[in-house]
Amino acid sequence: MVLRERISEHTYVFRSNMYAKVNAGLITTPEGCILIDTLPYPEETEEIVHFVRRRLRSNVKYIILTHSHADHVYGAYLFPEADVIGHLYSRKLLLTQTRPALTKARQTNPALADVRLRLPAILMEKEAAVRLGGATLIMRHAPGHAPDVISVYYREEKVLFASDAMMSIPYFVYGDINDLRRTLRELMEASPLEDLVQGHGDVLLRGEVKTVIETHLAYLDKLEAHVDDVIARRLGKEALLSLDVGECGISHIALEGLAPRLHRENLIALYTRKIKRLKQSQTKQKQAA
Ligand SMILES: [Zn+2]
Incomplete structure (x- = not known):
């Protein structure tokens, strides 16, 4: 129903x-x-x-x-x-x-x-x-x-x-x-x-x-700061996924328990995009040199 x-x-x-x-x-x-x-x-x-x-x-x-x-x-x-x-x-x-x-x-x-x-x-x-x-x-x-x-x-x-x-x-x-x-x-x-x-x-x-919107903006900031830190310190996937959704102000049980999975997908998507952009700019720098 x-x-x-x-x-x-x-x-x-x-x-x-x-x-x-x-x-x-x-x-x-x-x-x-x-x-x-x-x-x-x-x-x-x-x-x-x-x-x-x-x-x-x-x-x-x-x-x-x-x-x-x-x-x-x-x-x-x-x-x-x-x-x-x-x-x-x-x-x-x-x-x-x-x-x-x-x-x-x-x-x-x-x-x-x-x-x-x-x-x-x-x-x-x-x-x-x-x-x-x-x-x-x-x-x-x-x-x-x-x-x-x-x-x-x-x-x-x-x-x-x-x-x-x-x-x-x-x-x-x-x-x-x-x-x-x-x-x-x-x-x-x-x-x-x-x-x-x-x-x-x-x-x-x-x-x-x-x-609620402020909580969501804070979540995005915390997530991005973590991804930037993992990249700057050249840490691996385990470190990337170590950030718990609850630490970012979102309940584990949100959306019938889907929250931890969606959070992991957010982390991986942002990390992958940033690494890609980094590699692109490194290639450009090399070409310019
Ligand atoms: Zn939808």
Whole structure:
């Protein structure tokens, strides 16, 4: 069963019980609904379909896909009536990465047998807005977790959907640590704000947002300082992985116990990128000499 939470008059959040607490958002209006992301497994997204049709006696006019990752987009095909909105890069990544990954996943996971990817037909780059039935949703490019992430701000009810720029542990393996820092600082400025819906995990209330974002920025700083130290002292992989996620202010049990694994992947990704850059600049220096 999906967890359904009504966080303001016209805003519902649906949280996956089957994979990493993914959140989908639903804005209801007299002219139809706007869905922000879908859930990882069709049987969970079906619960949203059921709720919209049977309980609200409505339909979904638009789906905003906040990025191209499988856990957020697999359910879009269950709303054939809706127009799909997304970032320019998302369309490209859906075709080049999500689609081949889905073909592979289908072979081992029968629950995904019927999933068909839907590509966004309405594309945005930096900023755009949707208006429907008195609701204004402002979408902004929010890269860092991945290059194509967008955040969505529901102006009338002061709700910010931060997508995976905000999850219980910052994760930039598919994106870039500096982009994520910039995005987090921008999210902190969102105002006025009542609730922040993370891509995964609990909804944050107004009073918690600043502290949580500061914790995430501190996590990124500590992680990067550690990676720099390991490189400067020419230490190995064991030293790199010796930094515990708990020492960086993030709970081990965050995201159903996934946090230590995501933390290790962050460490390895940052280390690998920095070593690559170092080697490139050394080669350039040699060529110049
Ligand atoms: Zn995700």
